[in-house]
Amino acid sequence: MVVAAQHPNITLYTYTEVEEVNGYIGNFEVTLRKKARYVDMKKCTGCGLCETKCPTKVASEYDLGIGKRPCIYKPFPQAVPNKPVIDPVNCKKLIDGKCGVCAKVCPTGSVNYEDKDELVTEKVGAIVMATGFDLFDWTKTYGEYGYGQYPDVITGLHFERMLNASGPTGGKLKRPSDGKIPETVVFIKCVGSRDDTKGRSYCSRACCMYTAKHAMQVLEKIPNSQAYVFYMDVRTPGKMYEEFYQRALDQGAQYLRGRVSKIFPKGDKLVVRGEDTLVGRQVEVEADLVVLATAMIPSTGSDKMAQIVGFSTDKDGFYTEAHPKLRPVETNTGGVFLAGACQGPKDVPDTVSQASAAAVKVVGLLSKDQMATNPRISAINEAICSGCLHCKAVCPYKAIDAKTVSERAHGQVVERTVASVNTGLCQGCGACTVACRSGALNLKGFTNQQMLAEVDAACQ
Amino acid sequence: MKKVGVFLCHCGTNIAGVVDIPRLAEEVKKFPFVAHVEENKYCCSEPGQDAIIKAIKEQNLDRVVVASCSPRMHEGTFQKALQKAGLNPYMFEMANMREHCSWVHAKQPELATLKAMDLVRKAVAKVAKVEPLFEDYISITKKALVIGGGIAGIQTAIDIADAGHQVILVERESTIGGKMAMLDKTFPTLDCSA
Numbered sequence: 001m002v003v004a005a006q007h008p009n010i011t012l013y014t015y016t017e018v019e020e021v022n023g024y025i026g027n028f029e030v031t032l033r034k035k036a037r038y039v040d041m042k043k044c045t046g047c048g049l050c051e052t053k054c055p056t057k058v059a060s061e062y063d064l065g066i067g068k069r070p071c072i073y074k075p076f077p078q079a080v081p082n083k084p085v086i087d088p089v090n091c092k093k094l095i096d097g098k099c100g101v102c103a104k105v106c107p108t109g110s111v112n113y114e115d116k117d118e119l120v121t122e123k124v125g126a127i128v129m130a131t132g133f134d135l136f137d138w139t140k141t142y143g144e145y146g147y148g149q150y151p152d153v154i155t156g157l158h159f160e161r162m163l164n165a166s167g168p169t170g171g172k173l174k175r176p177s178d179g180k181i182p183e184t185v186v187f188i189k190c191v192g193s194r195d196d197t198k199g200r201s202y203c204s205r206a207c208c209m210y211t212a213k214h215a216m217q218v219l220e221k222i223p224n225s226q227a228y229v230f231y232m233d234v235r236t237p238g239k240m241y242e243e244f245y246q247r248a249l250d251q252g253a254q255y256l257r258g259r260v261s262k263i264f265p266k267g268d269k270l271v272v273r274g275e276d277t278l279v280g281r282q283v284e285v286e287a288d289l290v291v292l293a294t295a296m297i298p299s300t301g302s303d304k305m306a307q308i309v310g311f312s313t314d315k316d317g318f319y320t321e322a323h324p325k326l327r328p329v330e331t332n333t334g335g336v337f338l339a340g341a342c343q344g345p346k347d348v349p350d351t352v353s354q355a356s357a358a359a360v361k362v363v364g365l366l367s368k369d370q371m372a373t374n375p376r377i378s379a380i381n382e383a384i385c386s387g388c389l390h391c392k393a394v395c396p397y398k399a400i401d402a403k404t405v406s407e408r409a410h411g412q413v414v415e416r417t418v419a420s421v422n423t424g425l426c427q428g429c430g431a432c433t434v435a436c437r438s439g440a441l442n443l444k445g446f447t448n449q450q451m452l453a454e455v456d457a458a459c460q
Numbered sequence: 461m462k463k464v465g466v467f468l469c470h471c472g473t474n475i476a477g478v479v480d481i482p483r484l485a486e487e488v489k490k491f492p493f494v495a496h497v498e499e500n501k502y503c504c505s506e507p508g509q510d511a512i513i514k515a516i517k518e519q520n521l522d523r524v525v526v527a528s529c530s531p532r533m534h535e536g537t538f539q540k541a542l543q544k545a546g547l548n549p550y551m552f553e554m555a556n557m558r559e560h561c562s563w564v565h566a567k568q569p570e571l572a573t574l575k576a577m578d579l580v581r582k583a584v585a586k587v588a589k590v591e592p593l594f595e596d597y598i599s600i601t602k603k604a605l606v607i608g609g610g611i612a613g614i615q616t617a618i619d620i621a622d623a624g625h626q627v628i629l630v631e632r633e634s635t636i637g638g639k640m641a642m643l644d645k646t647f648p649t650l651d652c653s654a
Contacts, residue, residue: 001637004614004629009621015634018607026600032630062642076642079635122628125601128620130613132638163644171644213647240648301632305607323532340612348611348646355612359619366602366625372595375550424598445550450589457585458578 001080015085019119021309022398024424025335026125026371036115038086038094039072044110046082048074050102058090060168063161066176067168072102072111077166086111126335126362127309129319130355131302133341136192136199136295144262145188145292151177152270153263153290156207159214163221173221175289178268182288185218186272187211187229188260192295193345194232200295200316206347207293208235212245214291215253227253228285230260230274238349256283263290296345310397311336318344329358333397334427337361376445377426378433380419385440387417391432399425400432462588463495465521466580467512469503469528471558476501478562480573484527487577491584495519504534509541516545523547523590525583527555527576548592555583605630610638 005012013032020031054070062075069075071091072084092099093113103111135157139148146153152175165171175182189207192199208231215227234255236242249255258275265271269286276283298317306313311331312320319342322330329338339358340351365371378391382405392400403420406413419432419441430443442448466488470476481499488497496519500508503526515521524547526538531554539549557576565572602625606617609631617629629636645651 001614001641004609004617004621004636007618007621007627009625010617010627010629012609012636013628013630014609014636015632016630017632018630024598026598028601028605030605030628037634075633075635076637078637078641080637081635085634122603122605123601124603124605124628126604128604128606128613128616130606130608130610130616132608132610132612157639157642160643164642165644167644209647213645213650217644238648244648309607339606339616340608340610342608342612348640351612352615355615356619359616359623362604362616362620363623363625366600366604366620367623368600370597370599373598375593375595423596444593445590447589450586453585453589454582457582460581 001078005080012081013120014081016120018305018308021127023123024397024422025333026365027424028124028127028335030122030124030127032120032122034118034120036088036117038088038091038112038115039084040110040112041081041083043108044083044106045108046074046084047107048084049105049107050111051084053101053105055099055101056090056092058087063168064155064158066158066161086113126337126365128337128339128358128362129305129309129331129342130339130358131305131319131342132299133296133345134299136297138191138199138292138294141198142191142292144260145191145290146263150263150265150270150290151175152182152288153292155292155294156210156214157294159291163217173218173289180268180288181222182218183222183224184226184228184269184285184287185215185289185291186260186270186285186287187215187227187291187293188272189229189231189293190295191292192297193293195295200297202295202316202345203235204293204296204345205235205350206296206345209238209241209244209347211291211293212248212253216248216251219251219253228272228287229253229255230272231255231257232259238347258283296341298342302342309333309336318342329354329361332427335365373423374428376428376443377423378421378428378430378441379444380421381440381442382418383440384438385418386438387419388437389417389419390435390437391419391441394431394435396429396431397425397427399427462493462523463519463521464491464493464523464525464584464587465496465498465512465515465519466491466494466525466527466584467503467508467515468497468499468580469508469526469557470499470501471528471562472501475528475558475562478566478569478572479557479576480569483573484576484580488580488584491581493523493588494584496521503528504537509537509544512538512541513545516542516547521547523551523553523587525553525555525580525587527557527580527583529558530554530556530560548594550593551587551590553583553587553590555579602626603628608638609633609636611640613638 019033057068059065060069161167162169193204218227258277260274262273272285311333337358339355433441617627
């Protein structure tokens with residue numbers, strides 16, 4: 001993270017959203033909204049004094065609600081850039097003007113409650129989408145696991161936050177309900193994954209391995225602990241993955257093949273009732289903590305980003321690659337590439353590989369001074385264009401605009417509107433040629449005349 | 461006078477196992493403007509491409525049809541062969557008799573052969589109408605935008621930046637790191653994530 005922030009060739013815009021993208025491959029114009037941070041990034045030294053003095057504490061999003069954070073905060077200690085931001089929704093000073101403690105204690109005078117969003121325009125030649133994933137919200141559909149009513153049923157990401165040394169429990173695994181160290185931990189895989197009825201049809205790919213890791217961490221960190229894993233299949237298709245899973249088994253993780261049908265409280269424990277299909281009988285485990293391996297889904301707002309940048313998503317909302325085998329990191333929109341889980345669920349090694357692959361594609365493009373465009377794009381015959389602009393309305397690439405031409409008629413110069421095709425933006429989809437009522441638009445290489453010749457031949 | 465060369469690909473047994481290629485070749489010879497018909501086990505192979513180039517030069521062909529697989533697979537391959545032979549790469553048409561014919565009609569070889577004739581006739585009719593097309597050149601802004609500052613975005617940005625290009629890395633949260641930075645350790649090496 002620090003490498004990226006300090007790299008002389010990288011300009012980092014955090015707390016910034018992409019507002020608008022115009023242009024085409026090699027020549028995009030991007031509008032970015034730098035959200036108001038209320039902290040002057042140049043003056044702030046990141047000392048953290050403001051964070052300790054802020055009187056208002058709210059649930060930390062970064063810790064998934066397990067811990068609390070002040071309203072001027074860094075999400076975690078190694079944050080990059082290592083400077084805080086004010087949460088405008090909860091900050092008392094920004095809500096009703098009553099507080100202002102952070103500005104008073106700040107030794108450098110960096111806090112600025114008058115800060116406003118700022119729009120920045122940048123010109124770029126290529127765009128890489130790396131918007132990542134979110135986790136499937138199991139609490140809405142999995143009634144058998146308690147719809148989120150039992151505090152000791154958590155997700156794998158909650159588990160990670162607790163085990164993280166800079167997390168809300170300082171690296172200790174604790175039950176959210178009473179803070180006790182859990183001895184019996186049950187893991188349930190495929191929650192929302194491979195489940196057509198309640199979740200998504202696909203496999204989320206990373207869960208088998210992180211659940212094996214979690215089971216090992218329980219066994220290593222907590223004396224006399226037991227780890228049970230309910231699974232449908234164990235999928236370990238990667239280098240050293242199967243060996244890693246075997247290590248979890250060797251360390252004593254109990255793998256039970258079957259689904260969990262019900263979780264219910266019994267005293268301060270949770271009874272996990274499921275099936276062991278390998279021995280063909282029902283099993284019950286009295287657990288202190290239940291960890292769900294929830295499905296990866298496209299990150300919130302990723303559909304809107306696809307619309308802003310201008311490319312398609314698949315049935316699950318992941319970004320569509322141009323070809324699943326031959327062009328896996330490109331989209332069908334020229335100059336727009338894909339990296340990581342925005343394209344589909346994947347683990348860290350695969351994400352890093354794909355990110356480097358996308359980088360190579362970008363470098364390949366940027367290493368040229370000029371690039372050849374596909375000549376099979378729309379061409380307009382201005383003489384017969386009526387200027388109705390139906391083509392403009394149907395063009396998915398915003399490649400058609402109106403233009404005014406002047407021509408001589410009956411000894412006079414008259415002006416009229418015709419459609420005009422931007423050859424950089426046009427991707428040659430042909431939608432406009434179908435919409436054109438006067439036949440003025442033709443897709444070069446697929447002209448009306450050529451298509452009709454094919455139809456005639458096919459009908460012979 | 462237009463001179464069309466038609467190249468019929470066996471694709472091993474993918475096409476030839478279903479479509480009666482010698483019979484197809486006899487039929488194709490009767491199509492208008494067809495000056496040359498040739499079969500090849502794999503048109504996309506080096507000898508296959510060389511055969512196309514040789515025929516273009518020797519027979520003075522001015523347009524080419526390859527009846528093989530999907531243009532999504534090999535259109536670029538054959539266009540390059542045309543270019544090598546000195547033809548405009550857009551004086552070319554493909555008839556997809558694998559995905560659109562032999563694969564889907566594997567159990568009806570007779571009908572598949574008739575359909576292959578239709579597909580090739582269609583492609584020949586179109587190629588007779590094509591005109592040379594020429595590429596346009598556009599300039600390139602040598603800067604990249606990476607949207608998302610998780611592990612994927614960070615890795616991409618660093619790799620592009622290391623290659624000497626300017627990168628803008630945009631993250632909607634106040635810190636980069638994404639989900640990766642939330643994790644404790646990551647398998648299989650169990651090293652820390654932040």
